[in-house]
Amino acid sequence: xxxxxxxxxxxxxxxxxxxxxxxxxxxxxxxxxxxxxxxxxxxxxxxxxxxxxxxxxxxxxxxxxxxxxxxxxxxxxxxxxxxxxxxxxxxxxxxxxxxxxxxxxxxxxxxxxxxxxxxxxxxxxxxxxxxxxxxxxxxxxxxxxxxxxxxxxxxxxxxxxxxxxxxxxxxxxxxxxxxxxxxxxxxxxxxxxxxxxxxxxxxxxxxxxxxxxxxxxxxxxxxxxxxxxxxxxxxxxxxxxxxxxxxxxxxxxxxxxxxxxxxxxxxxxxxxxxxxxxxxxxxxxxxxxxxxxxxxxxxxxxxxxxxxxxxxxxxxxxxxxxxxxxxxxxxxxxxxxxxxxxxxxxxxxxxxxxxxxxxxxxxxxxxxxxxxxxxxxx
Amino acid sequence: xxxxxxxxxxxxxxxxxxxxxxxxxxxxxxxxxxxxxxxxxxxxxxxxxxxxxxxxxxxxxxxxxxxxxxxxxxxxxxxxxxxxxxxxxxxxxxxxxxxxxxxxxxxxxxxxxxxxxxxxxxxxxxxxxxxxxxxxxxxxxxxxxxxxxxxxxxxxxxxxxxxxxxxxxxxxxxxxxxxxxxxxxxxxxxxxxxxxxxxxxxxxxxxxxxxxxxxxxxxxxxxxxxxxxxxxxxxxxxxxxxxxxxxxxxxxxxxxxxxxxxxxxxxxxxxxxxxxxxxxxxxxxxxxxxxxxxxxxxxxxxxxxxxxxxxxxxxxxxxxxxxxxxxxxxxxxxxxxxxxxxxxxxxxxxxxxxxxxxxxxxxxxxxxxxxxxxxxxxxxxxxxxxxxxxxxxxxxxxxxxxxxxxxxxxxxxxx
Numbered sequence: 001x002x003x004x005x006x007x008x009x010x011x012x013x014x015x016x017x018x019x020x021x022x023x024x025x026x027x028x029x030x031x032x033x034x035x036x037x038x039x040x041x042x043x044x045x046x047x048x049x050x051x052x053x054x055x056x057x058x059x060x061x062x063x064x065x066x067x068x069x070x071x072x073x074x075x076x077x078x079x080x081x082x083x084x085x086x087x088x089x090x091x092x093x094x095x096x097x098x099x100x101x102x103x104x105x106x107x108x109x110x111x112x113x114x115x116x117x118x119x120x121x122x123x124x125x126x127x128x129x130x131x132x133x134x135x136x137x138x139x140x141x142x143x144x145x146x147x148x149x150x151x152x153x154x155x156x157x158x159x160x161x162x163x164x165x166x167x168x169x170x171x172x173x174x175x176x177x178x179x180x181x182x183x184x185x186x187x188x189x190x191x192x193x194x195x196x197x198x199x200x201x202x203x204x205x206x207x208x209x210x211x212x213x214x215x216x217x218x219x220x221x222x223x224x225x226x227x228x229x230x231x232x233x234x235x236x237x238x239x240x241x242x243x244x245x246x247x248x249x250x251x252x253x254x255x256x257x258x259x260x261x262x263x264x265x266x267x268x269x270x271x272x273x274x275x276x277x278x279x280x281x282x283x284x285x286x287x288x289x290x291x292x293x294x295x296x297x298x299x300x301x302x303x304x305x306x307x308x309x310x311x312x313x314x315x316x317x318x319x320x321x322x323x324x325x326x327x328x329x330x331x332x333x334x335x336x337x338x339x340x341x342x343x344x345x346x347x348x349x350x351x352x353x354x355x356x357x358x359x360x361x362x363x364x365x366x367x368x369x370x371x372x373x374x375x376x377x378x
Numbered sequence: 379x380x381x382x383x384x385x386x387x388x389x390x391x392x393x394x395x396x397x398x399x400x401x402x403x404x405x406x407x408x409x410x411x412x413x414x415x416x417x418x419x420x421x422x423x424x425x426x427x428x429x430x431x432x433x434x435x436x437x438x439x440x441x442x443x444x445x446x447x448x449x450x451x452x453x454x455x456x457x458x459x460x461x462x463x464x465x466x467x468x469x470x471x472x473x474x475x476x477x478x479x480x481x482x483x484x485x486x487x488x489x490x491x492x493x494x495x496x497x498x499x500x501x502x503x504x505x506x507x508x509x510x511x512x513x514x515x516x517x518x519x520x521x522x523x524x525x526x527x528x529x530x531x532x533x534x535x536x537x538x539x540x541x542x543x544x545x546x547x548x549x550x551x552x553x554x555x556x557x558x559x560x561x562x563x564x565x566x567x568x569x570x571x572x573x574x575x576x577x578x579x580x581x582x583x584x585x586x587x588x589x590x591x592x593x594x595x596x597x598x599x600x601x602x603x604x605x606x607x608x609x610x611x612x613x614x615x616x617x618x619x620x621x622x623x624x625x626x627x628x629x630x631x632x633x634x635x636x637x638x639x640x641x642x643x644x645x646x647x648x649x650x651x652x653x654x655x656x657x658x659x660x661x662x663x664x665x666x667x668x669x670x671x672x673x674x675x676x677x678x679x680x681x682x683x684x685x686x687x688x689x690x691x692x693x694x695x696x697x698x699x700x701x702x703x704x705x706x707x708x709x710x711x712x713x714x715x716x717x718x719x720x721x722x723x724x725x726x727x728x729x730x731x732x733x734x735x736x737x738x739x740x741x742x743x744x745x746x747x748x749x750x751x752x753x754x755x756x757x758x759x760x761x762x763x764x765x766x767x768x769x770x771x772x773x774x775x776x777x778x779x780x781x782x783x784x785x786x787x788x789x790x791x792x793x
Contacts, residue, residue: 057671062696066670069695070663110773165502169715169773182691190695258691260719261712264499266687269658306660310667316622316651319660 039284039294039330043301046326050308057311065188071303072192073255077270078277078295079199080247084240085278085290086207087233088220089137089144091244093152094274097129098252098267100155103163105177105253106262110170115177119253126249129155130242138238148241159264168262181257192254199247200292207291216240217289276323277302280330302326457612457642465604465641469763472770472778473729475785477739479752485742485790487516492543494534496550497525499710503775504549504573507734514783515742515792519547528555535559539566545741546570553577569744571737574626585740585750587733588760595626597761598707598726599633605705605724605763606677607641614638615646616677617668619661619685623654627681630707634679648672652685661685662692669698680706683713683725690721707761711774717764718772727764731777732757735786742790752789 050058057063077094084091101122108118129151136147159165183191207213218226219233227233252267259266280302281295282288305322493508495501509519522537524530535556538546546563548570553560560582563570569584577586588594606614618634621627638645650668652661665685669675680686683706693699699721706713707726716722733756740753764770770778777783787793 054671062670066663066666066692066696070660070666070692074659164506165497166499166774167711169711169718171715171718171772173715174719174721178691182694184695188695188697190691259688259712260690260715260721261687263658263687263710263712266658273659303663306663307667310664311671313650313668313671316653319664320653320655 036287037284037297039280039297039301042326042330043297043304046301046305046308050304050312054308054311058308061187063307063311067300067303067307068193069190070307071299072190072196073251073258074270074273074277074303075196075296075299076192076199076251076254077248077267077274078281078299079196079203079292080244080251081274081278082203082207082290082292082295083216083243084144084237085282086213086216086220087237087240088223089237089240091133091148091241091248092145092271093129093133093148093155094244094248095268095271096152096155096159097126097245097248098255098270099264100129100159100267101126101249101252102256102266103159103168103262103264105256106168106170106173107162109172109177110168110262112172115180118177119180122253123246123249126245126252127242129249130245133241133245134238137241138234144237144241156268163262163264165264167264169260173256173260173262177257178260179257181254192258195250195254196296199250200296203292207289212236273302276327280327283331298330301330456644457607457614458640459608459612462604462607462612462641465601466608466763469601469604469761470765470768471759472727472762472764472768473732473757473759474779475732475735475782476755476758477736477752477789478785479789481743481746481748481790483746483748485515485746485792489515489517489544489741489745490520490541491517491738491741492520492522492538492541492546494531494538494546494548494551494556495521495523497523497530500708501549503730504547504734507731507775508547508738510731510777511735511738511783511786514787515738515790517738526551531555532559539563542566543568544745547573547737547741549573569741571741573733573737576626584744585737585753587737587753587756593629594756595629595761596633598728599630599635600637601726601761601763602630602679602705602707603634603637603641606679607638607645609703609705609723610645610677612642612645614642614677615648615675616679617648617650617665617672617675618679619665619681620649620651621654621657621682621685622651624682630681646674648675657685658687662688665689666692666696666698669693669702670696676702678702678704680704683707683709686716686722687712690716709764714764714769714772714774717766717769720766724763724765726761727770729757729760729762729778730775732779732782733760735782739786739790 047058077098080094081091104122104125105118108121109115113121132154133148133151136142136151137144140147142150179191181190181192185191185194207216215226215231216236218229218231219236223233248267251270255266255270256262277295277298278290280298281293282290284294284297285291286294302323305326306319309318309322491508491512493505495505505519505521512519520541520543522534522541524534531551532555536559539559539562546568548556549572553576560570564582570582572583572586574588577583579586606616616638618631620631635647638647648668650665652664656664665678666689669678678686678689686704686706687710689704690699693702703723705722705724705726709717709725709727713722713725714727717725736753736757740750743750743753770776779785
């Protein structure tokens with residue numbers, strides 16, 4: 001657990017000193033601070049409200065299952081964004097990629113190709129999309145925001161060519177293929193929840209426990225500095241887009257299985273929720289860094305609210321209002337704490353080394369959940 | 379830049395204090411905001427529960443209690459199940475092509491139709507249907523694509539004016555988006571044939587099918603009522619899922635309630651309106667939540683069938699798939715797949731190919747100076763109930779009347 005100004009880089013020479021004991025004691029309160037897990041407090045508040053409001057239906061295992069099952073695809077797509085966002089690359093094509101993989105899977109299933117083969121073809125197509133994105137963004141040097149938006153439109157046109165904008169259905173989509181996205185395991189939890197957790201564990205391991213993960217963050221923090229330090233930033237950014245396309249493709253296959261159809265618009269509806277969760281998740285646990293568990297907290301926080309409002313028979317406008325308010329609340333809590341920390345640091349360092357003030361209070365130049373202009377590479 | 383701060387300086391006693399204490403002001407603000415939002419949501423609940431098909435609909439913020447009350451009344455007798463089943467039998471008759479009046483003049487080949495496409499599955503289906511009929515006459519269809527945004531619709535209509543086709547076909551856009559171009563077309567004596575929006579004939583509109591106030595869509599609502607009452611043997615307790623964005627669906631909802639009340643005055647009725655943004659994402663979760671909060675509901679009626687995309691999986695995951703059935707109208711191919719697999723009890727389908735053949739017939743007659751009176755009504759049985767047993771196609775739309783183009787050619791005197 002860290003603060004926003006990461007303690008993990010403390011050098012061995014500086015490390016164990018008698019004065020570290022109180023610092024260690026600080027970790028638990030800091031870990032539980034609003035700045036670190038503000039969304040969790042908001043989540044708990046929401047749970048309490050719904051537990052009081054609709055106690056007979058909200059506080060049940062069925063609700064837990066509904067929240068998990070109903071948000072697994074959103075979670076997978078939100079997770080697909082983490083690697084590129086960590087490297088400060090936007091992938092706006094994930095929704096189209098998910099749609100493409102679902103449509104391709106349905107297309108081949110409808111023509112009698114086996115389930116594994118159809119999924120494999122869809123995943124290959126997704127990897128190719130990642131390579132295309134990498135080429136556009138890294139090789140051709142197109143801004144990722146625009147480049148992936150453009151590639152998304154190319155994918156959309158390809159989807160239209162394949163489907164003529166009409167969903168693909170066939171009896172094969174209702175057979176064993178449904179198990180991919182609808183099979184229940186463990187007290188009714190469906191497989192997509194397992195996929196989501198597996199992806200989260202994988203991303204967490206890469207981001208937190210590998211050199212590649214640290215290099216990704218470094219690339220996102222300051223690409224020029226990272227490159228001068230010997231990190232192959234272009235390669236990392238290229239790979240990050242392949243990773244996002246691959247995970248998005250997997251989510252698309254799961255979505256096609258869930259709806260038993262190759263719907264030419266299915267995945268695009270998830271783009272905004274996925275980005276919302278990724279950015280909200282970045283404010284949790286890792287102080288401004290995009291991270292897997294923070295993203296899952298965000299997914300479940302928003303999913304809990306939607307499910308609770310449904311149980312409470314809330315009106316049509318309530319889900320959107322809820323999502324907007326929760327985002328503002330969670331980010332406000334985090335932002336307020338961040339500002340409080342910076343003020344505290346400023347006061348503390350003023351008495352020591354004024355030169356540290358600027359460095360200590362400087363925002364990490366990227367990868368922060370606080371929106372920045374992408375062109376402003378530090 | 380990362381700065382190591384652990385081990386530097388004295389312990390931050392502020393940090394040792396409870397997070398709630400340290401930020402109680404902020405916490406209070408956030409808690410208040412959420413509480414106000416949720417309280418407002420509670421006060422403004424859009425769902426309503428009643429019996430008798432909604433004649434005495436009342437606002438309900440606590441759905442569980444209302445549902446319980448509904449449950450008791452729905453089980454009572456008084457439903458005219460026999461009539462409902464009789465209606466369903468009649469409603470299951472699929473669409474036929476109904477234009478039989480013979481053309482008095484030869485129909486020329488080589489005409490061009492400009493079609494303003496909505497850019498979604500429905501618009502594409504209509505395009506295919508128009509093209510199929512036009513091909514029979516040796517006509518060409520220019521597909522002018524939009525993405526349904528006002529700007530793209532406006533531009534598409536400008537393109538149609540520039541193309542100066544022999545006729546323009548459209549679907550479902552508000553006239554305010556293209557009024558200027560429509561009047562330009564009228565000045566050029568180019569007819570406009572419309573389908574499924576609020577237009578009325580005249581002032582540039584040559585023919586509109588299923589237009590005006592949407593009254594022509596009423597059979598879809600009444601057929602869903604027939605089906606729900608018949609399929610439950612008069613013990614229906616319905617959740618009607620509305621989509622307020624589409625105004626024309628109000629007609630469907632009103633027709634459903636009227637027929638439902640007539641057939642089963644004591645059956646339960648609840649209304650859940652969902653936002654258009656929920657389509658394809660949170661709609662299944664919202665419906666399942668409502669069903670869990672109102673366990674006595676045994677039927678979901680969808681004002682627009684594509685709302686149900688993902689619903690079978692959500693019902694299954696919630697363990698409700700064996701208890702709750704659903705029916706909808708205006709299916710997408712995905713819904714046809716659900717009906718084929720038995721996941722959706724029934725759908726109210728529409729005869730797009732028969733309808734568009736009729737519109738092309740109208741264009742042919744108009745362009746040869748004939749009356750289009752034979753084309754004014756929807757094709758017979760334009761709406762019909764499709765179940766697993768009488769499903770025309772599991773994968774998409776096409777001509778339903780096996781003699782569609784034979785009749786079409788016969789009426790127009792085309793070989």
